[in-house]
Amino acid sequence: MALNNPEKSNVTELATLTLARLVMNMTRRFPYPFLPEISRQLGVSLDSVQNVMAVNAGVGIGSPLLGPIGERYGRKRVMMGSLILMMLASAVGAIAPQFGLFAGVMIAFGIVKMVFAPAISAYIGDHIPYERRGTAIGVTELSWAGSLLVAALIVGFLLGAFGLQSVFLMLLVACLLALAAVYRYLPADHPNGDAIPSGITPLATWRALRSNPVAFRALTFTFLFVIANEIFFINYSAYMETTFDLALTALGIVTVVIAVAEVCGEFAVIGFADRYGKRRVTLIGVAVSSIGYILLPVFSFSLPLTLAIVFLIFFMLESAIVASVTLYTEILPDARAIMMSSYVGAESFGRLVGGALGGWLYVTLNNFSLISTISTTIAFCSLFLLWRFVHEKQI
Incomplete structure (x- = not known):
């Protein structure tokens, strides 16, 4: 209401x-x-x-x-x-x-x-x-x-x-x-008792999600997109340190760049998501940040350009995440807490899998360019799921 x-x-x-x-x-x-x-x-x-x-x-x-x-x-x-x-x-x-x-x-x-x-x-x-x-x-x-x-x-x-x-x-x-x-x-606020089973159980959650196939596809998108970002995120600092011989304090500056980018991404959602569509903002954010993963090693000759790419990645990443949260709030309008808790679960599981996979890739490949390519590939798979199966007019 x-x-x-x-x-x-x-x-x-x-x-x-x-x-x-x-x-x-x-x-x-x-x-x-x-x-x-x-x-x-x-x-x-x-x-x-x-x-x-x-x-x-x-x-x-x-x-x-x-x-x-x-x-x-x-x-x-x-x-x-x-x-x-x-x-x-x-x-x-x-x-x-x-x-x-x-x-x-x-x-x-x-x-x-x-x-x-x-x-x-x-x-x-x-x-x-x-x-x-x-x-x-x-x-x-x-x-x-x-x-x-x-x-x-x-x-x-x-x-x-x-x-x-x-x-x-x-x-x-x-x-x-x-x-x-x-x-x-x-x-x-008062719960809508007619919309969900009387008991909050895993089975009740499953039934609520099963009632709308878009929910599963949206959660799969989140899972894959978070995996892609986590693979990149846990390896980028080592790449920055070795490529540009950065001291600990300089790595702190990179963290500040990321924090500023996140704030800008949140303001972008405030300014554009309602006007141009939550799904559109999410798609653009996923696409640009995915390309950014693979572009970062290309600019290894310039620290300022690399920082600019880092800013772009996390600006678009935060825009995509926040806009997608807004999109998800309307997928199961009669069981929003179920949908949003499932989103948190998919995101957390993606971080766990992405962190483990990213660490293994670092040890196995020891090549940030290849790791970035893998991140981009997984991210584009998530982008396809969102583009093909999750439409704002459906929700």
Whole structure:
């Protein structure tokens, strides 16, 4: 359903959802810039902390099992419950700087996020008309890049001045503020009990997806596209370092380029997806980023040109991802939480497969040009699926 007073209500609700998503993303992204310092404060090796973060990201594979509970209990209730669980986990993390506690808290964050994220996307799909949904999704997705920026500024100070426990206390307060905003500013929503089975089970999820063949094709597109990007992403830094003899600080500049590109991609969706079509923006983003994979090694003679290609890749990649999320919110309108949790699962599984395959290709081929060609080939397979089987007029 659409809101009664969309002009006023949508602004307040989008601000609330963006704040909630910002906090949620901070729980995922805050450790990455500071992994060495966190490992020192915990008294463990760096790879131990890295393994925890890998599990934190990998639990998203289970999203189709838990994410659909929003269909039964309502999106707002699920968001509030998730924030309460994040507060409890943060409180545990603030007890002591111990590795076991840190690992448990980060894994808990990952589990809660895979329930929370589909609920937000489904809520937007329920309340924002499709013709304006690209802008809404784009605005809330600004929290992805924003969470890294905010975390880098605040977490860096807290880690150095007060230690890791203070970071979890900050997250607890942030979750409390987001919880208060969700409770105060988001209207209650009511599940559509006639649209789904009475029990939220894997079988119920399967039946909901089977009711629309486009859903499976869209999820396969996501799976393949994420594999292609992950193969490229885990190998590009080694290529940049060896090709241009970059120091660690210079590699940090590359990361900044990527972050800026992501923000620009999100703004592109805000500006163009509703006007020119979500599917069209997704197709263009996939096509251009796919070509960028294979073009990057061609410009190995010039660092500025290479950085320009990196910017283009991640600009178009982020545009494609955010626009596709908007597209997916209308594939199963009567079971949005099921569709969006399945999307999270497909994306997480793609990252897992792409990461493993990318590492194997690096060891086996030791040739970034060939690896980029493989990424481009897989990405174009995903592009064909989207172009051939997923049409905006069908949804």
